Amino acid sequence: MKTPPHAPLGVFDSGVGGLTVLAALRALLPAEHFLYVGDTARVPYGSKPLEMVRAFAAEICALLLSRGVKGIVVACNTASAAALPGLAAELPVPVWGVIAPGVQAALRRAPGGRIGVLGTAGTIRTGAYQRPLEAAGCRVWARPCPLFVPIVEEGVSDTVIARLVAEHYLKDAPALDAAILGCTHYPALKGILSEVLPGTALLDSAEETARVVAHDLALLGLANPNAAPGTVRHLVTGDLPSYAHTARLLGGPEGALERVVLGAPPVAQP
Amino acid sequence: MKTPPHAPLGVFDSGVGGLTVLAALRALLPAEHFLYVGDTARVPYGSKPLEMVRAFAAEICALLLSRGVKGIVVACNTASAAALPGLAAELPVPVWGVIAPGVQAALRRAPGGRIGVLGTAGTIRTGAYQRPLEAAGCRVWARPCPLFVPIVEEGVSDTVIARLVAEHYLKDAPALDAAILGCTHYPALKGILSEVLPGTALLDSAEETARVVAHDLALLGLANPNAAPGTVRHLVTGDLPSYAHTARLLGGPEGALERVVLGAPPVAQP
Numbered sequence: 001m002k003t004p005p006h007a008p009l010g011v012f013d014s015g016v017g018g019l020t021v022l023a024a025l026r027a028l029l030p031a032e033h034f035l036y037v038g039d040t041a042r043v044p045y046g047s048k049p050l051e052m053v054r055a056f057a058a059e060i061c062a063l064l065l066s067r068g069v070k071g072i073v074v075a076c077n078t079a080s081a082a083a084l085p086g087l088a089a090e091l092p093v094p095v096w097g098v099i100a101p102g103v104q105a106a107l108r109r110a111p112g113g114r115i116g117v118l119g120t121a122g123t124i125r126t127g128a129y130q131r132p133l134e135a136a137g138c139r140v141w142a143r144p145c146p147l148f149v150p151i152v153e154e155g156v157s158d159t160v161i162a163r164l165v166a167e168h169y170l171k172d173a174p175a176l177d178a179a180i181l182g183c184t185h186y187p188a189l190k191g192i193l194s195e196v197l198p199g200t201a202l203l204d205s206a207e208e209t210a211r212v213v214a215h216d217l218a219l220l221g222l223a224n225p226n227a228a229p230g231t232v233r234h235l236v237t238g239d240l241p242s243y244a245h246t247a248r249l250l251g252g253p254e255g256a257l258e259r260v261v262l263g264a265p266p267v268a269q270p
Numbered sequence: 271m272k273t274p275p276h277a278p279l280g281v282f283d284s285g286v287g288g289l290t291v292l293a294a295l296r297a298l299l300p301a302e303h304f305l306y307v308g309d310t311a312r313v314p315y316g317s318k319p320l321e322m323v324r325a326f327a328a329e330i331c332a333l334l335l336s337r338g339v340k341g342i343v344v345a346c347n348t349a350s351a352a353a354l355p356g357l358a359a360e361l362p363v364p365v366w367g368v369i370a371p372g373v374q375a376a377l378r379r380a381p382g383g384r385i386g387v388l389g390t391a392g393t394i395r396t397g398a399y400q401r402p403l404e405a406a407g408c409r410v411w412a413r414p415c416p417l418f419v420p421i422v423e424e425g426v427s428d429t430v431i432a433r434l435v436a437e438h439y440l441k442d443a444p445a446l447d448a449a450i451l452g453c454t455h456y457p458a459l460k461g462i463l464s465e466v467l468p469g470t471a472l473l474d475s476a477e478e479t480a481r482v483v484a485h486d487l488a489l490l491g492l493a494n495p496n497a498a499p500g501t502v503r504h505l506v507t508g509d510l511p512s513y514a515h516t517a518r519l520l521g522g523p524e525g526a527l528e529r530v531v532l533g534a535p536p537v538a539q540p
Contacts, residue, residue: 041322043317147420168431239317
């Protein structure tokens with residue numbers, strides 16, 4: 001049974017980072033309805049064992065399917081690296097990750113070139129970016145940057161702190177033709193990264209992913225034909241006020257907020 | 271039934287931070303055996319809803335009791351703030367947190383004075399430090415410092431990055447007689463904090479807590495009378511190599527490492 005085109009698209013991330021992907025999707029697909037899951041109770045994914053991230057992703061997809069989504073965008077690099085293509089093979093709706101679009105953008109921009117990959121420890125550890133880039137003849141320099149996410153979430157992206165942290169991570173980088181911002185928070189650091197890596201094209205997976213999703217929805221006949229603007233609903237596993245506060249640093253959240261419970265039911269506190 | 275004095279002491283934290291408390295305990299109580307739980311799969315606690323932190327703490331205490339501990343040290347400020355005195359009232363063994371010792375140290379050092387409290391968002395939000403200090407006539411200035419933990423875990427505690435972040439958090443601080451380092455990671459930043467807060471006594475909950483635990487064990491007849499040095503075993507919920515790597519930044523880990531599973535059993539990945 002095919003889900004109808006007016007059904008919402010599911011989007012999920014370990015927290016608020018995926019809101020950059022959601023914003024890119026909404027810009028290209030203004031008629032679509034979106035259900036966004038922010039798993040802030042279990043953030044960060046980047047430092048957790050990969051089998052745990054896979055379990056989280058499977059659980060969130062089950063939630064989104066129970067809400068009738070017509071497709072799912074894994075708007076989290078770590079979850080994309082850990083859980084795709086497993087999810088894509090098993091779920092009854094199309095599933096998109098953010099890794100493949102980032103790789104394709106790099107190959108278009110600098111075929112056979114020297115590519116940098118910046119991401120969480122988990123994403124870099126999987127080699128999910130490095131493998132296809134190297135298979136396509138690129139030389140890859142990969143660097144986990146664990147401080148970037150808390151720096152964005154603390155609202156100090158435009159300060160000398162962020163600049164020094166970027167220099168710390170990138171001081172050994174060779175000259176790069178392009179660098180993939182392999183974590184949904186990193187576009188908030190684009191200004192500083194372009195200063196630290198002059199002459200390097202910075203590739204934002206969010207925009208690339210939105211382009212691929214828009215293309216595929218049209219191809220599959222799943223695009224919402226309505227002219228009216230679509231809605232957004234946020235399903236959040238952690239604290240709602242904290243979510244709203246941090247989301248504002250990434251330009252969100254618009255739409256309704258709803259608390260959802262995932263994982264072990266909380267043990268009753270005596 | 272009273273647990274025998276040769277039984278181990280349980281110590282737990284959301285991750286590696288509690289190793290500073292463990293080290294202080296071992297220094298004062300060299301004959302004791304220790305079981306240390308590092309809940310690295312669910313770190314950080316500081317940004318999570320308090321009822322979730324309470325559920326985690328109850329689950330870890332159940333694990334430690336099943337391993338026969340004679341007492342439990344909650345070596346995590348957020349868990350101490352969220353879960354005590356509930357745990358202390360319900361568990362069949364003595365339970366110590368890190369908050370009360372920190373408060374007592376501040377009151378000894380600067381009775382009725384101006385006290386700073388630095389901690390995670392969760393710890394500060396509970397008011398667990400502020401209430402007893404204010405009740406004792408102190409003026410309290412409290413500041414959540416979310417970037418301090420990732421800075422310590424990234425090994426950049428002694429750099430200009432840490433210095434700038436400390437200045438960022440403390441730029442509005444009034445003149446303080448003493449400041450409580452209300453998170454187990456923060457003692458790693460003592461050098462920089464003493465530069466940014468000259469003339470302020472920096473109080474380390476780890477040492478204060480160890481003193482209280484040693485005193486109470488003797489009082490309760492629970493101190494291990496053996497002359498031989500005690501052992502340490504680490505029960506870790508996340509990735510073992512990551513734990514060992516990060517623990518080295520805090521002077522650990524000595525002793526055996528064991529992976530334990532807490533929370534929802536991982537969903538089988540199709």
